[in-house]
Amino acid sequence: MKNNKIALILLQTLIAFSSQAEVSISDPFYSKQWPMKNSGQVILKNISDLERVQVKGVPGVDINWVDTEKVTTSKKELVVAVIDSGVDVDHPDLKGRIWFNDKICSPEVSTPNRACNGFNFIDNNTILTDDIGHGTHVAGLIAANRNSIGIAGAADSRIKIMPLKFVNSQVTSFTYNGKVITDMIADAMIFAVKNGAEVINLSLGWPKLIDLPKVRKAFELAEENNVIVIAASGNNSKDLPLFPCSYENVICVGAIDNRGELTDFANYGSKVDIVAPGDSIISTYPRMLESRVLRIKNYESKRGSSQASPFVAAAVANLKLLHPGLTNDQVRSLLFRSSRKLPTSSGSRFTKFGLLDMKALLDLANEEYTEEGNVAKPFINPQLKSLTEIKFKALDRKFNFVLDLKNLSNKKTSSKVCLKTENTAIVIDQKCFSAIFEENQKIVSLPISGNIENLNLDSHINFEISIDKNVYQTSLVFSRDLTNDNQLISQSLGRASFEDMGVIAGERRLSRMTRVFDKHKRINYPEYFYLEKLKQTETQTLVSLLTKSGDQFAVKSISLPKVNRVLSIHRQDINLDGKIDYFLYALSNKKDELLFFILDEKLNPLFKSHLFWSFKLSTFEGLPIEGGVEKFEWLKIQNSALGTILVPSLYRSYTMPEIDNSKLISERVIGITPHQFYLNPVENAGRIEIELRVIDSVKTVKTLEKKLGISNSFDTKTLLVQKPFPQTENESRQGVIRSLVVVDEDGVGKLSEVTWNATDSNSIKITSLTTESEISQSLQYPIVNSQSGEIIADSIFTTLLNRSRAEFLVKKEADIGSMSQLKDNWENPIISLMATFESLTGLTYFVESRATVTMLRANGAKAVLPVYRDSSFPGQSFSETLTPIIAEGRPGIYINSTLIYGERLYSMIDTQSQGFIRPLSLSIAIPAGCIPLLPETLGDKTLVHYTFLCIDSSKEVSMKFLPMSQL
Numbered sequence: 001m002k003n004n005k006i007a008l009i010l011l012q013t014l015i016a017f018s019s020q021a022e023v024s025i026s027d028p029f030y031s032k033q034w035p036m037k038n039s040g041q042v043i044l045k046n047i048s049d050l051e052r053v054q055v056k057g058v059p060g061v062d063i064n065w066v067d068t069e070k071v072t073t074s075k076k077e078l079v080v081a082v083i084d085s086g087v088d089v090d091h092p093d094l095k096g097r098i099w100f101n102d103k104i105c106s107p108e109v110s111t112p113n114r115a116c117n118g119f120n121f122i123d124n125n126t127i128l129t130d131d132i133g134h135g136t137h138v139a140g141l142i143a144a145n146r147n148s149i150g151i152a153g154a155a156d157s158r159i160k161i162m163p164l165k166f167v168n169s170q171v172t173s174f175t176y177n178g179k180v181i182t183d184m185i186a187d188a189m190i191f192a193v194k195n196g197a198e199v200i201n202l203s204l205g206w207p208k209l210i211d212l213p214k215v216r217k218a219f220e221l222a223e224e225n226n227v228i229v230i231a232a233s234g235n236n237s238k239d240l241p242l243f244p245c246s247y248e249n250v251i252c253v254g255a256i257d258n259r260g261e262l263t264d265f266a267n268y269g270s271k272v273d274i275v276a277p278g279d280s281i282i283s284t285y286p287r288m289l290e291s292r293v294l295r296i297k298n299y300e301s302k303r304g305s306s307q308a309s310p311f312v313a314a315a316v317a318n319l320k321l322l323h324p325g326l327t328n329d330q331v332r333s334l335l336f337r338s339s340r341k342l343p344t345s346s347g348s349r350f351t352k353f354g355l356l357d358m359k360a361l362l363d364l365a366n367e368e369y370t371e372e373g374n375v376a377k378p379f380i381n382p383q384l385k386s387l388t389e390i391k392f393k394a395l396d397r398k399f400n401f402v403l404d405l406k407n408l409s410n411k412k413t414s415s416k417v418c419l420k421t422e423n424t425a426i427v428i429d430q431k432c433f434s435a436i437f438e439e440n441q442k443i444v445s446l447p448i449s450g451n452i453e454n455l456n457l458d459s460h461i462n463f464e465i466s467i468d469k470n471v472y473q474t475s476l477v478f479s480r481d482l483t484n485d486n487q488l489i490s491q492s493l494g495r496a497s498f499e500d501m502g503v504i505a506g507e508r509r510l511s512r513m514t515r516v517f518d519k520h521k522r523i524n525y526p527e528y529f530y531l532e533k534l535k536q537t538e539t540q541t542l543v544s545l546l547t548k549s550g551d552q553f554a555v556k557s558i559s560l561p562k563v564n565r566v567l568s569i570h571r572q573d574i575n576l577d578g579k580i581d582y583f584l585y586a587l588s589n590k591k592d593e594l595l596f597f598i599l600d601e602k603l604n605p606l607f608k609s610h611l612f613w614s615f616k617l618s619t620f621e622g623l624p625i626e627g628g629v630e631k632f633e634w635l636k637i638q639n640s641a642l643g644t645i646l647v648p649s650l651y652r653s654y655t656m657p658e659i660d661n662s663k664l665i666s667e668r669v670i671g672i673t674p675h676q677f678y679l680n681p682v683e684n685a686g687r688i689e690i691e692l693r694v695i696d697s698v699k700t701v702k703t704l705e706k707k708l709g710i711s712n713s714f715d716t717k718t719l720l721v722q723k724p725f726p727q728t729e730n731e732s733r734q735g736v737i738r739s740l741v742v743v744d745e746d747g748v749g750k751l752s753e754v755t756w757n758a759t760d761s762n763s764i765k766i767t768s769l770t771t772e773s774e775i776s777q778s779l780q781y782p783i784v785n786s787q788s789g790e791i792i793a794d795s796i797f798t799t800l801l802n803r804s805r806a807e808f809l810v811k812k813e814a815d816i817g818s819m820s821q822l823k824d825n826w827e828n829p830i831i832s833l834m835a836t837f838e839s840l841t842g843l844t845y846f847v848e849s850r851a852t853v854t855m856l857r858a859n860g861a862k863a864v865l866p867v868y869r870d871s872s873f874p875g876q877s878f879s880e881t882l883t884p885i886i887a888e889g890r891p892g893i894y895i896n897s898t899l900i901y902g903e904r905l906y907s908m909i910d911t912q913s914q915g916f917i918r919p920l921s922l923s924i925a926i927p928a929g930c931i932p933l934l935p936e937t938l939g940d941k942t943l944v945h946y947t948f949l950c951i952d953s954s955k956e957v958s959m960k961f962l963p964m965s966q967l
Contacts, residue, residue: 023067026148034258035277038062043280057258064359068156077158078321080199081192084135086128087163088286093150097143099162118163121184130286131169138203140284141310154314164188174210182215189218201313202231203306205242207870207878223249228328230313232305236869237851239269248385255308264827270384270474272351278308315358333379333408338364378413381406391481397452405444412439418466425457455967459923479904479925491553493957500532502931509931517570517630520729526936562589613681615690636735637758641683646735649678651723660697695756696721717745726782771816786837786891789941796836803829835884837891855916863916868900885944887964894935921967
């Protein structure tokens, strides 16, 4: 009789849902809301800067929405906190759907300073205005009324939105008014929990850099109070979600398109729990903002996992409304088990579970949670979010980790659990286990161990985990533990002032040292400089230089008159005596001059009577240094005070110096134009002052024009001096600069390579160049020989044809040709050419795009590996640090991933035999007490080393180096 009663209740509920799912909805945009009911609607997808294609949806690929309005429940309302950019609380489609705090507010009394509808944590007030539009869009997807205007939200009308604002249009970093943004998110979480929210939607994320203890504790508070959190996975097409999605108890939501495929931008992998629609999503928009895509007032179309998350939040809110008292684990169990399997995705793009199915979710809840009791089935969920990096030691090649399994019910059960991998790099000791859960036991931990069989294979290894009939995919990263690693080279610095050299605070590892520039690596070791606070005085700046003394690293001191800041130090043979000097670049104490201190290799003044050169600060600014790279050349000049010397020369748009201009109006160069400038030291009243000069003076250009066949001022040809070619080591030693010169006649350009002589315009060397391509707007890049580590005389011209297509032309001697092209996906725009290497088999290009690094060979062959970024947070984009390297003659890219996730360094290497991979031998766990620095060579330019600044428990400071060699 009891079973019959359960069946009757279940049948009635199913019938109720199926009839209500066909309810007539008169909201005018509902027909465009494919996530609610996909009948094959067409969405537009960009495939180029100017082209869009129509993508027809697959009917039925939606959230399988059902109307629950007439289903009775003991709850009058349920609150969903939307922690976001605020909400337009007076939007006509959200009328009556905003939470009201009747504990401290009354509808009859105006209380503007009380948190009646929510709170603004960024400005510390109750103004919830949304000046971005993101929060209002999210709120509408959950709770827009079915009221014959606009759109229909996915949640029952008894669901209310609690707007909690933590960001506005003025936020451009991870701090605002001195407060870390995640601290505000934590405050909003606490407010939501304490004020009765049962569901929290976070269509946002942040990188590891600001994943601080306070915000983690706020999530623990939510879980302890049975408040469930749903978050967006992020939109960087990577298999490693950002925080808070990487928290085990957060439901992480990815995005699909109207065909049921993961969107091109969607994050994926086993850390993404479930997916929902996230492409071409129409929702509410603040009345004060312009609708720029949909072009309909109060509404807008957006895309992203931010739009997918609120569909899951709405479904979970409906579930908790109709089934009060469900625990978070019970909600997760129902949600995951009721999801629909996705179509097979291309490549390695997968998620842990499938597509949100609201009807299946509610039906399953009705089956398992009835008036007669809980008949829910046990469900074992592998805890994969915290399982990311597995350590091993190179000596014994063994690895160990723990696989945690969580029983989302409290019932006794047992399961067969098996792990397998097709990857031959590792062998697992025990592949299958029996997991036994006693009643009320939540966690069973399985010890997994094995061996690394081949350290020269890829460090990212895919596993398949089967639990009874359920199969999960995951990708684990293996990293080398350097503890007692016999390849690690350590050189003690004794008790150097580590607090001035770097900082280690929790997971933050930051170097305060600056690398001394040695572009061509003429010194066989790296040097760094920094300031020790206690050694500075009112009249003196003492620069500490970490350098070599004999065979050991040591700290030496450079005493300067007081300066505001030491900007950089460069190594160059300034006086051409065969010894590499120090060229120190600083801002004066009064901030009105740039100062150049020139010291010999023993740190003594190179020019005894002239300690420094001064350059009056102006709009010309100073020496260009970008991304830790010296972006200027060295030019040899004859100087009356200092003799034959090398000075910095840089290509920049600025007014031509009067001394290099013409007094004739017909010849005079007027305004800001590009020139090859150089810094000319001039003695004045016992001081050396910098006079700004150009190589391409009016006089020199006239000489050049004659040599190139431009006869007079009436000639229709025009001569343009463009950026110089990258200097080789010999050219840098000799102060030789080669520039591209274009002679343009009626839009047709004739190209030449000009080798300048700063003192004799008649000695200019001209080489005609041949090309069939337009390169005047191209960027020039050097080519590095991977067998010598040196920049060669050839170079690359790169043109970005559009955001997804680039071409590369090789300048080889007098010919510019041998074109290579890279065409990428429009969703994965090309950023830049990172490096080009020459080897015995030809040229290899490394190209950085938004989501990938592509290795492209001159023969057209290519390979792609993902790069991890985080751009989900307003105003900020964080990325792994990418640096071109050579490892035993093999070109590649060094990557520091610590800003995004984990404590790992690794490298992408062109291995030839194994392809473009991230070798296990070069996947490194950062040692305890160490700060990673950029990789360095120690003599051999074709072998870089992982480089660390370290401090041990006894406060001894050391430099550590690990060669990037094969094992």
